[in-house]
Amino acid sequence: MNRRAFLKWAAAGGAAALGSPTIAAGAPRKVPDDPYGCLVDLTRCVGCRKCEQACNRVNNLPPPSTPFDDLVVFDRHRRPSPEAFTVVNRYHTGRRDDRGQLVPTFVKVQCMHCQDPACVSACIVGALTKKTNGAVHYDVSKCIGCRYCMVACPFQIPQYEYTDPITPRVRKCTFCFERISQEGGLPGCAAICPVEAITFGKRNVLLDLAKKRIQENPTRYIDSIYGATEVGGTSWLYISGEPFERLGFLTLPSKPIPQTAEAIQHGIFKYFWAPLTLYGLLGAIMYSVRPKTPSRISDDKGDQS
């Protein structure tokens, strides 16, 4: 029995189970067809951390405990935090230059702004939304702090203000939503990068640019664009000279993360057919096995009054 047959059988077996992915082929999801994106060229990044500094400034984040020009932070791999929406990490993959020195690769980490984001699908109140310009936007006024977005995010990006007792926020890269909504606006990090490691533009254009760079310089790059297909595609794209899995990137499926859950969910709730069918079925059973002596209930009533 293959998996599909099994699922069908399982769904039929539990009539009340309401949970069959086969029921819901699911309509193609609405993803922005012409979003903005950023292409990060890891072969260009020199680890100056100017992007971190710019991010800190444009988002009014608190000053870091270690200054932005202190290279000691590279000694450990950091993750974004509620106070830092982006971090640059240093990796040594074992490659050496002409003089035998280890060549570092610097990797900028931030929200990937997925095309079909798991966090958006998960969010109970729609505080997280995918904007047409590509940004995954967080609206604090709706958020209830359930942290389901953190459970859902395959990149483990949303960060939470656990020390705030009453008004904690989910914190992550905003894609400088306000800035890029304006004509000619760039994200803080892309605007400041001195070596043009970050290119801002339409995602489709960036994909072509990435392919072109790889084609024109096949010895410099590995033939792969991270974010092109991962979890259905992300607005942030990476090209690299080293295999991505050696640079802290996760190996992720190309299927959008929300698809399974939403197919099942929408399969069950389309026109409320499943709950209504179950209601009708149970109602019919209840009616058919009802006490044959209709006097009983009224008898009881009589006793009481």
Added chain:
Amino acid sequence: MSGRHAAAPLSVPLWTPGVFVLIALMIPGFVFILARFIGGLAAVTNLSQTSPWGIWVAIDVATGVALAAGGFTTAALAHVFGRHAYETVTRPALLTAMLGYTFVPIALMIDIGRSWAIWHPIIYWQGNSVLFEVAMCVVLYTNVLYIEFLPIVAERYKDRVRLPGPLSILNGIVEKFLQVADRTLDRVMWVFILAGVVLSCMHQSGLGSLMLIAPTKLHPLWYTPILPLLFLLSAIAVGFPMVIFENALASASLPIEDETPVLSALSRYTVILLGVYGILKVADIVVRGAAGYLLEARVESFSFLVELLVGVFLPFFLLLKPSVRKSRRGLFISACLIIFGVVLNRLNVFLVGFQSPYAEKGYFPSIGELAVTTALIAAIMFLYRLLVTYLPVLTPRNHSHTTTACDGALLQEGRAES
């Protein structure tokens, strides 16, 4: 639905040593709740950026809801499928379900960061979110449970509403309300009973769908597209064992009728449900090709095996024996094993099997989290004790004018068994 019960308030003193123990268990929890609202979640919990959900979600919400399944399963059995012999156990099961669901929002208020915004899902709809579906069903079902419970209150206090002190000005309104409820609810109760069963099925399976959003994080032993079906089936299977468990606890400390015949008859359904669930669970990991993970000597494979062998198959084979089903002790032990299995399953899906990338350390609940969870469970038990003392929920001993009718029906059920 009324009248056939011999349920009555228990005329026993409320303030017994056991009740004081419950209160003592509540106090540290309340201190930690206070600390949480002063210092934030970080002050009390071991939650982290890679472990966003802890036992307040896994136990207080996910497990609590599953263990409240006795309410809808007994309601379905007695009122939908017409097995009226089981009506004596529907009231306590209904009470437990009502208390269990009431504490879901309370536990969530403590866990979510913006407690004051807990009502937001009611206006900000997000239909793609499984959590939204679960929340809506739980809200609706909690109200259905209150409606189902109202006749019990009306039965006791109709015509004798005597609110204390300044509240007495409300006497007239409450009296009127109970009168109306008593007169109308009986006729329309079937609407709510059916709604309760349907809503339960929806959100019990929905709780399983919650983790479908984390395919790369939930361990393959548990990540399956039929997770909703497994959650629903296990909730249904644990419904009657919870009734058995509660009755055993209640009869250990309260002078109530010995319901063992009803409970052993009830346990026959559990054998079937548990068997179906066990087969499905095994078939699932075999079909998905995940069985190989069982051979990894890791905490996940061990936890899965314990869940399945101790929590499903052991009680299944125990309950196959008529001698076990007939004995109070056998029933109680089997029920405990099944409940343990479901609790462990929920913990496995939400905590043990959940592995965040980049996690530097695993999650283990802090003292504060454990204390709050303990306090909430103690509070539920205290309220149970309080309500059965003053409301007609349980059947007191020597108050069995309808037992003959019940016994007759059960005898028939028993014959079907052999």
